[in-house]
Amino acid sequence: MSARGGSDRNQKRRGLRKIKFYCQMCEKECSDRNGFEAHSRSAGHLAKMELFAANPEKYLAMFSDQFEADFMELVKSRHRGRKVLVNYVHNEYVQDRSHVRLNGTRWKTLDEFAQHLSSKGIVELSYDDDGNPYIKYIDVAVLSAREKHAEKERKRKARVAAKLEDQRRSAMEASVAAARAAGSLAGPVLELARPPDSDTISVALPAKAAQPAPLRGPAAALDPLQPPAPLRTAPATLPSARLPAHPKPLSNVERILQETRAREARDAARATWAVPGAVVRILDASLDSLFKAKAVVVSRHASPRHLVAVAVVGTPPADRVLVDIDEALLRPVLPPIGKPVVVVRGEHAGERGVLVDHMPSDKSLAVRLDATGITVRGLGYAAVCKVRARG
Ligand SMILES: [Zn+2]
Known part of the structure; x- marks a missing residue:
């Protein structure tokens, strides 16, 4: 291969921002399907694939770690102290020709990757109305x-x-x-x-x-x-x-x-928690068919205060079955991330917000409060409850 031919090809590659034909194991780009198939048959590639097959977890971990380290480096150097669209940072990252491809990592989507960063506690994760993930670097010194x-x-x-x-x-x-x-x-x-x-x-x-x-x-x-x-x-x-x-x-x-x-x-x-609008699960075994049914809290009795009226969701034949029940026999329902919740226990009890994070590792949740925009972390599962949107 002549030096000139090589340089031409490099120029051609530089122009291709979205390269579909990329081998992560060999870190090799191919200009088209034919090139990629030829590469796939090459001795070098087959040798690398043997290595991969012997220990796929190791390579997945390696690519994932590299991806995360590069990505966070960009966030820290260019977006420290502000909220940034995850896709925006990723677009910046792919400008680097030798970047690790997302499909070489353990994350299927950028959103999944963002949730991973958030669960590590190194970024604050939030979503816009269209469900696009945003992150903000958590500066430990400031914190x-x-x-x-x-x-x-x-x-x-x-x-x-x-x-x-x-x-x-x-x-x-x-x-x-x-x-x-x-x-x-x-x-x-x-x-x-x-x-x-x-x-x-x-x-x-x-x-x-x-x-x-x-x-x-x-x-x-x-x-x-x-x-x-x-x-x-x-x-x-x-x-x-x-x-x-x-x-x-x-x-x-x-x-x-x-x-x-x-x-x-x-x-x-x-001390009471089940506020009107809260979506709960009924755990009263004596209620038979309603046991484990989902319900919405309608109102709270003035006395005794621990008694609440709930409307059972989607119970045939009538859609609304009203039941009076002790709130001790109700459990908060957790919505997916991005959905409205109410904090039902602790310092922020009664405040509404949006579930922004869920860390299964320590069973904790993070809620961004509507009134102040502050994100409260470390809330237990019992402290957060899905809530019907107002109106
Ligand atoms: Zn290869």
């Missing part, structure tokens, strides 16, 4: 700085909360002392019990106290002349509480009780 800042913020908030709690307690103790000094409370019978690890304060007041003063709002349920209302979440000591006669110290105690109960109500509300 750890952000984590440090978040940790500082957590500590600061904890300090503020502890300080407020101290202030609240001393204000209450002062008001109790004032009440005692005023003679409205008999000495030894008043106790303030604060069980360890509890956020609630139980107030036990003298049983021989005079007429209870009229109470407004929910605290009226504590009228000692009435049988105590069933309070599922209230501390056990509450129904026995007697209230003193004078409105002034009472208003303080009342305020504390109301605060405690409001906080408990908030906690109870937070």
